[in-house]
Amino acid sequence: MAHEVVERVEQIGPKLAALADENEKLGKLSGETVALLREAGVMRLLQPKRHGGYAAHPRDFAEAVMAVARHDGAAGWVCGVVGVHPWEIAQMDPRVGQEIWGENQDVWAASPYMPNGIADPVDGGYVLSGRWPFSSGTDHCDWVFLGALVGDGKGKPASPPAVMHVVLPRSDYEIVQDSWNVIGLSGTGSKDVVVDKAFLPAHRTVDQDEVSGGEAALRNGVEEPLYRLPFTSMFPLGITAAVIGICEGGLEAHLAAQRDRVTVIGVQVRDDPYVLSAAGEAAAEIAASRVQLIEGISALHERVAAGETPTMEDRARIRRNQVRCAWRAVSALDEIFARSGGNVIRRDNPLQRFWRDAHVGLQHMIHVPGSAYHSSTLSQMGIELPPQLRVMV
Template sequence: MNTANKRDIPTEEVLVERAKALVPMLLERAAEVEKNRAVPADIIAAFKEAGFFRILQPKRWGGYEMNPSVFYKVLMELGRGCCSSAWNAMILGVHPWEFGLFPQQAGDDVWSAKDDVIVASSYAPVGSIKKVEGGYVLSGRWPTSSGTDHGEWVILGGFERDDQGKPFNKLSFLVPRSDYTIVDDWHVFGLAGTGSKSVELKEAFVPEHRTHSTTDYLMSDRGDMYLYSFQQVFYSSVASAIVGMAQGGVDEFIRQMKTRVNGSNGLRAALSPYVKDRLGNAQARVRAARARILNIAQETTRYVESRQLVPLSERVAINLDIARCGRESEEAVMLLFKATSARGIYLDNPLQRILRDVIAGANHITQNADDTAGILGGYLLGEPLPPLLFSRDPLPQ
């Protein structure tokens, strides 16, 4: 089903402006979203209407098939309004890109009747995966499926194991809503509004065409925009949402400090050199993280548009470049929060919510700058890379 010519594709500028236009509404709704522990359907509908879920969707199924950097820029704007809503936009909006990796029939299964169906996910390889004739049987509970209430399908991660139980491949499995139940166990201190509940399956059959390997990175005849690695596109999307949240923290700090008066001396807080120093250094961290994400997209686009895979040496370094975005965003908002004194700890102060949300986002596995730094350092020293991250087997330098 190719509906690309039935719909005008907006420009990058139009999509980013649409995201900016939603920020005031998202700011107004952020406390409500956190209180309800889920992003309401009307906000998801606004994202859908704006075309955000089509940015990475293949044209074959009605999407825009745009460069991932467009998606990243949209997320960086949405994060300035409501962290949890931006997180839902990120996770639900990145899945359409993955259909460039699945066999074509998977996309037909989801979008042949309606091309705006939303797909959720939980990539943690925690369930039971059993190979059977024609596919796999899945059982278990997968946690943290963000925005899963809005999904009609879910992508689940799992290990494929040999006869001795040793993992030799990591797969994505596409499962319809009829085959799983949602478990409301999302009670957390940060990103509480993402509705990241668990999904539970009992002996659900997944046909072969609804699976693909997230470990393998191989050349194929798919479109240029689907020649990036899974890790790069998914990890950069997470980082972009967090960078947007951190920029929202900067925005909120500016709003507060422009009018705040120092209780001890009666002077405007904005006159304090320490307030200005923290603000400048926080903004520098956020801008650096943003620039890093977009530079990675630009540099790797040169490879995929010439029908080349991104070299291994680049991919190993990129994983750390992306992971550090979460850490630096967290540092930026903490710098600002420490300048709010006792006022910052009240629950009606938006900055404390943003701080909690950024900390939670920076705890995502894609933002693990510690292990990722060790992997890059070991690689540079000639050590083999860990299996199932860049390939099925350990890779030498």
């Protein structure tokens, strides 16, 4: 049975689709799109119940992201990225959730997590400076998660390096408005953010390794299985779900166009076995990607709910499959795009936007296949992963 949020997304789907072109031209989500997403409750799926959220199964989150992306890839991407941040907020010092949602439970937080800043220790916390690209949906967010290296007190990284995730309010960072000019996922508005010597209270920080292993949740008295899943399984989930949803949308656009298409030699495409065969194969590949992604996170959730700690091999296998899901789905989309005829390149054909969005989605670091496949194979061999491979597992 579909979660009520997924059902609401399906109801507003045509409205989301109608706004997709506008979002692309704006270079960010429109106010109307944001209002629809708030109404549907997508960003509250992983939000803790004490702050008005659903604390839903991660499967429901992935399905909601796919449903949005099937109508508008950019909106789905923002849901996949911004929608996972309530999951991490739930694991932090309780003061953080109260600061963010105490007055308004619909407040959103952006990111990115790459450690592009230095957080120098001072009394009561840190002083943070840096510049971070790719802050998806940031124009509609009042807070931001950022990755930061702990400093040595002199503006340089401490040794050995230590990475934190830190949270800042909108008043402490600047959005660089002209920093997002791209060929796909334009509507995500994934602009740069800049922080210049902002004070960061210690309670708004969390060690990256503690989030990766579920220790942060337990330390703060959070016992629900949802919030003890590894960061390296949950954060990729939303992004890959968006890519799969985009490919599902592209498939739907392809089938709608081919139903009555006639080729230059007068043959109806519905009578062309080669095009139809390719579409059937692509549909199977995209469906397989959906199933494998959901199966992986569901199995991990079951293990944690049973009181077990996922092994590194478990985590590496799920990461491997998650990466492969994205590449499999986009490869399938390529096959049908190549058989969609000359008119597919026109700006008013939605398939070309899905195709561009999907390929830009593959450029995210969580979709780099080499290290994910490498890590999984080593784990299957019983070989301990070196530090540089453990980071994303």
